Amino acid sequence: MSAHTARVRVRYAETDQMGVVYHANYIVWMEVGRVELCRARGIAYKDIEQRAGIRLAVIEASCRYVAPARYDDEVDIETSIVKATPRGVEFGYIMRHGTSGQLLAEGRTRHLFLGHDLRPTKLPPAFHGQFAIA
Amino acid sequence: MSAHTARVRVRYAETDQMGVVYHANYIVWMEVGRVELCRARGIAYKDIEQRAGIRLAVIEASCRYVAPARYDDEVDIETSIVKATPRGVEFGYIMRHGTSGQLLAEGRTRHLFLGHDLRPTKLPPAFHGQFAIA
Amino acid sequence: MSAHTARVRVRYAETDQMGVVYHANYIVWMEVGRVELCRARGIAYKDIEQRAGIRLAVIEASCRYVAPARYDDEVDIETSIVKATPRGVEFGYIMRHGTSGQLLAEGRTRHLFLGHDLRPTKLPPAFHGQFAIA
Amino acid sequence: MSAHTARVRVRYAETDQMGVVYHANYIVWMEVGRVELCRARGIAYKDIEQRAGIRLAVIEASCRYVAPARYDDEVDIETSIVKATPRGVEFGYIMRHGTSGQLLAEGRTRHLFLGHDLRPTKLPPAFHGQFAIA
Numbered sequence: 001m002s003a004h005t006a007r008v009r010v011r012y013a014e015t016d017q018m019g020v021v022y023h024a025n026y027i028v029w030m031e032v033g034r035v036e037l038c039r040a041r042g043i044a045y046k047d048i049e050q051r052a053g054i055r056l057a058v059i060e061a062s063c064r065y066v067a068p069a070r071y072d073d074e075v076d077i078e079t080s081i082v083k084a085t086p087r088g089v090e091f092g093y094i095m096r097h098g099t100s101g102q103l104l105a106e107g108r109t110r111h112l113f114l115g116h117d118l119r120p121t122k123l124p125p126a127f128h129g130q131f132a133i134a
Numbered sequence: 135m136s137a138h139t140a141r142v143r144v145r146y147a148e149t150d151q152m153g154v155v156y157h158a159n160y161i162v163w164m165e166v167g168r169v170e171l172c173r174a175r176g177i178a179y180k181d182i183e184q185r186a187g188i189r190l191a192v193i194e195a196s197c198r199y200v201a202p203a204r205y206d207d208e209v210d211i212e213t214s215i216v217k218a219t220p221r222g223v224e225f226g227y228i229m230r231h232g233t234s235g236q237l238l239a240e241g242r243t244r245h246l247f248l249g250h251d252l253r254p255t256k257l258p259p260a261f262h263g264q265f266a267i268a
Numbered sequence: 269m270s271a272h273t274a275r276v277r278v279r280y281a282e283t284d285q286m287g288v289v290y291h292a293n294y295i296v297w298m299e300v301g302r303v304e305l306c307r308a309r310g311i312a313y314k315d316i317e318q319r320a321g322i323r324l325a326v327i328e329a330s331c332r333y334v335a336p337a338r339y340d341d342e343v344d345i346e347t348s349i350v351k352a353t354p355r356g357v358e359f360g361y362i363m364r365h366g367t368s369g370q371l372l373a374e375g376r377t378r379h380l381f382l383g384h385d386l387r388p389t390k391l392p393p394a395f396h397g398q399f400a401i402a
Numbered sequence: 403m404s405a406h407t408a409r410v411r412v413r414y415a416e417t418d419q420m421g422v423v424y425h426a427n428y429i430v431w432m433e434v435g436r437v438e439l440c441r442a443r444g445i446a447y448k449d450i451e452q453r454a455g456i457r458l459a460v461i462e463a464s465c466r467y468v469a470p471a472r473y474d475d476e477v478d479i480e481t482s483i484v485k486a487t488p489r490g491v492e493f494g495y496i497m498r499h500g501t502s503g504q505l506l507a508e509g510r511t512r513h514l515f516l517g518h519d520l521r522p523t524k525l526p527p528a529f530h531g532q533f534a535i536a
Contacts, residue, residue: 012303012313013156013296017149017205018520023460024147024433027426028281035280035340045280046340058425062464068520071151072303072314118420118470146437146447147430152386157326158299161292162415169414169474179414180474192291196330202386206437206448252286252336281424285417285473292415339419 003080006036007098010073020068026095026105027061033079034091034109043130052124056089056111063107067097074098084131086122088112137214140170141232144207154202160229160239161195167213168225168243177264186258190223190245197241201231208232218265220256222246271348274304275366278341288336294373295329298361301345302377305359311398320392324357324379331375335365342366352399354390356380405482408438409500412475422470428507429463432495435481436511439493445532454526458491458513465509469499476500486533488524490514 008029016022035045048054069075076098082090093107115121123131142163150156169179182188203209210232216224227241249255257265276297284290303313316322337343344366350358361375383389391399410431418424437447450456471477478500484492495509517523525533 011296012150012299013158015151016146017151017153018457018459019151020520022147023463024426024429027429027463028279031280031426055420057420057470058467060464060466061425061429062462064462065460068459118422145430146433152323152325154386157329158292158295161295161329162413165292165414189286191286191336192333194330194332195291195295196328198328199326202325252288280418281426283419284414285419285421287419290415 003078004033004037004040005076005078006033008032008075008077010069010071010075012071015071018068020070023063023065026063026065026069026107029075029077029095030061030063030079030091030093030107030109033077033093036077037079037081037091038130041130043127048127052127053116054121054123054127055114055118057114057118058109059088059112060110061107062109063105065105066103069095069097069104075104081131082108084133086113086128086133087120089131137212138167138171138174139210139212140167142166142209142211144203144205144209146205149205152202154204157197157199160197160199160203160241163209163211163229164195164197164213164225164227164241164243167211167227170211171213171215171225172264175264177261182261186261187250188255188257188261189248189252191248191252192243193222193246194244195241196243197239199239200237203229203231203238209238215265216242218267220247220259220262220267221254223265271346272301272305272308273344273346274301276300276343276345278337278339278343280339283339286336288338291331291333294331294333294337294363294375297343297345297363298329298331298347298359298375298377301347301361302359304345305347305349306398309398311395316395320395321384322389322391322395323382323386325382325386326377327356327380328378329375330377331373333373334371335373337363337365337372343372349399350376352401354381354393354396354401355388357399405480406435406439406442407478407480408435410434410477410479412471412473412477414473417473420470422472425465425467428465428467428471428497428509431477431479431497432463432465432481432493432509432511435479435495436493438479439481439483440532443532445529450529454529455518456523456525456529457516457520459516459520460511461490461514462512463509464511465507467507468505471497471499471506477506483533484510486535488515488527488530488535489522491533
């Protein structure tokens with residue numbers, strides 16, 4: 001399964017007084033990465049939510065910070081699906097400096113599919129292909 | 135009508151690389167101010183939303199920045215209702231440094247009451263008292 | 269003086285439980301708009317800060333909300349310089365839905381040039397051209 | 403070594419369109435937790451930064467989400483020092499619903515002490531006591 005790379009540019013709002021990107025923002029960038037991975041595979045998060053009534057709730061998130069991103073840097077977020085079942089998905093992220101390619105951070109998020117009632121549910125088969133669920 | 139003062143402490147996440155609080159965060163603090171003003175008057179935003187199905191949508195927000203707040207500062211947000219009708223409310227905010235009392239910023243927000251369909255509606259009379267609507 | 273249009277895509281992180289974009293985020297988008305306006309004119313905020321030691325501090329921000337942006341929408345931020353002097357700059361913003369062109373919000377920010385000491389200063393003449401200061 | 407509990411109230415800004423707190427915000431709350439733990443031990447982050455020129459950079463953060471926090475909920479963040487050396491610190495966090503005591507999330511952050519040059523350094527012995535470094 002191929003990975004997908006999305007790009008963000010660091011906003012002033014995302015920096016902190018240490019002069020680098022505040023660490024929680026990498027978790028937000030991971031969201032950008034997985035949304036764009038889904039879009040590249042022909043499916044929008046928005047559609048899963050609105051048409052299938054399924055939400056992809058985060059049950060675990062982690063990030064290892066290697067080098068700081070700075071204001072106005074472009075950051076590439078390479079996102080891949082580590083594991084997918086009808087119950088949930090695990091995404092992996094490698095974030096690099098857009099120009100130098102320097103590794104900035106690596107992360108993982110684990111998700112469960114939830115129904116309208118916010119209880120665990122199975123992803124409808126119609127969407128299995130996009131997540132490469134066998 | 136009396137004003138109400140809420141206090142926040144500046145989070146590292148709220149600073150930017152200029153070493154001061156990023157300006158959009160004052161708009162978030164205004165939210166804290168008006169929620170606490172409502173609470174002090176015996177009503178929770180949450181109840182208006184959940185029980186009456188009314189949302190208080192922001193239609194205008196402005197802030198004038200006088201002096202910067204810094205990391206770990208305590209900031210007092212004095213909130214008052216400038217004007218209230220069954221159609222909407224206008225809040226005013228004066229933000230001061232918690233220790234020195236120095237003026238940091240002044241702001242205004244204007245709101246419309248919206249129904250479940252996110253269209254303008256009138257606030258039910260049961261809630262008029264809390265907003266001092268005659 | 270021509271305006272410049274930047275585009276952002278609404279992040280899940282930027283929505284709130286009303287199902288629309290939280291209002292303070294439009295203030296952040298305005299930052300994206302003016303940074304990209306500056307870049308289009310051949311100057312990066314980062315350079316003004318790092319090379320000239322000048323910061324462009326916000327002294328006033330306002331936004332009028334017309335229609336809500338929603339998750340995954342593309343939003344176009346048309347930014348123009350309303351007024352510029354060696355002391356400061358005023359930017360104007362018109363935010364529209366990227367697909368439909370519907371007006372979402374209009375805003376203004378006023379800025380002062382500050383030196384390293386965070387006190388008002390004059391923008392060095394070398395940068396006047398980019399801001400169209402006569 | 404005793405833990406310390408800080409309390410935050412969920413802001414509207416922190417919710418997302420799923421109607422719960424957006425997951426990256428728990429990472430911000432952990433910051434609140436460790437800052438208050440330090441304060442309770444007689445030391446302010448701000449002082450470490452300003453007086454000793456030491457920054458406590460995050461090199462790893464993780465969170466396991468158990469139950470969602472919702473708008474206006476009070477959330478208790480129980481923070482403890484899992485491990486501390488002159489090189490760095492690891493904090494652990496248990497987040498519970500303030501009223502019901504329900505477990506919401508558990509997290510960890512690992513930090514390195516950095517000098518003014520943002521390179522690893524050793525925490526001056528004067529601060530060892532606060533972190534219970536032997």
